[in-house]
Amino acid sequence: GDSVTQMEGPVTLSEEAFLTINCTYTATGYPSLFWYVQYPGEGLQLLLKATKADDKGSNKGFEATYRKETTSFHLEKGSVQVSDSAVYFCALTGANSKLTFGKGITLSVRP
Amino acid sequence: GAGVSQTPSNKVTEKGKYVELRCDPISGHTALYWYRQSLGQGPEFLIYFQGTGAADDSGLPNDRFFAVRPEGSVSTLKIQRTERGDSAVYLCASSLGGYRGRNKNIQYFGAGTRLSVL
Numbered sequence: 001g002d003s004v005t006q007m008e009g010p011v012t013l014s015e016e017a018f019l020t021i022n023c024t025y026t027a028t029g030y031p032s033l034f035w036y037v038q039y040p041g042e043g044l045q046l047l048l049k050a051t052k053a054d055d056k057g058s059n060k061g062f063e064a065t066y067r068k069e070t071t072s073f074h075l076e077k078g079s080v081q082v083s084d085s086a087v088y089f090c091a092l093t094g095a096n097s098k099l100t101f102g103k104g105i106t107l108s109v110r111p
Numbered sequence: 112g113a114g115v116s117q118t119p120s121n122k123v124t125e126k127g128k129y130v131e132l133r134c135d136p137i138s139g140h141t142a143l144y145w146y147r148q149s150l151g152q153g154p155e156f157l158i159y160f161q162g163t164g165a166a167d168d169s170g171l172p173n174d175r176f177f178a179v180r181p182e183g184s185v186s187t188l189k190i191q192r193t194e195r196g197d198s199a200v201y202l203c204a205s206s207l208g209g210y211r212g213r214n215k216n217i218q219y220f221g222a223g224t225r226l227s228v229l
Contacts (some may be wrong), residue, residue: 032216042222043200044221046217058188091153093216096159097167102153
């Protein structure tokens with residue numbers, strides 16, 4: 001079945017540091033890929049998405065590129081802020097409509 | 112409403128009791144999903160409705176779990192004979208649904224119901 005693997009956390013960075021959060025997936029067919037974010041005390045929010053190979057999703061300074069050859073969708077940001085502290089989930093939808101999530105990773109950004 | 116609404120936000124119950132969790136999707140969204148998120152884990156799929164019918168209930172863990180959406184809008188997740196292992200955050204999401212392109216299937220989540228079974 002479909003699965004998503006995220007790098008182990010938590011991750012702690014200083015403000016303005018470069019961020020990479022790794023995500024790889026296993027799916028049949030051509031999945032759509034997503035990053036969702038959960039800020040403290042809030043619900044899951046869509047951060048960005050990509051629906052086909054080589055697409056780049058971007059939002060709020062975050063980017064991720066759909067790499068079919070490496071089955072990856074790594075999340076990057078050039079300069080993190082304290083307000084980026086949250087839990088980040090990589091997810092996919094495959095042939096069916098349901099989302100399959102990774103375990104999530106907690107990011108803490110120090111001032 | 113403006114977003115997906117879930118009630119109650121917190122529910123504490125005793126082992127063996129029956130509970131109902133409610134989800135009110137975004138107006139006009141025909142697809143509705145239930146997920147369960149245990150501590151330290153990502154959400155796991157339970158059931159998906161397209162309109163009034165359950166299109167995929169493969170994620171329901173056992174027959175104690177049941178969900179309905181009688182008028183194609185509000186949905187209720189029902190758990191019978193609750194067990195301590197049912198304690199989790201139950202998330203509801205909705206999307207435009209249909210098969211008119213992948214953007215129609217972006218799922219928007221509610222804040223969840225935190226269920227605690229004592």
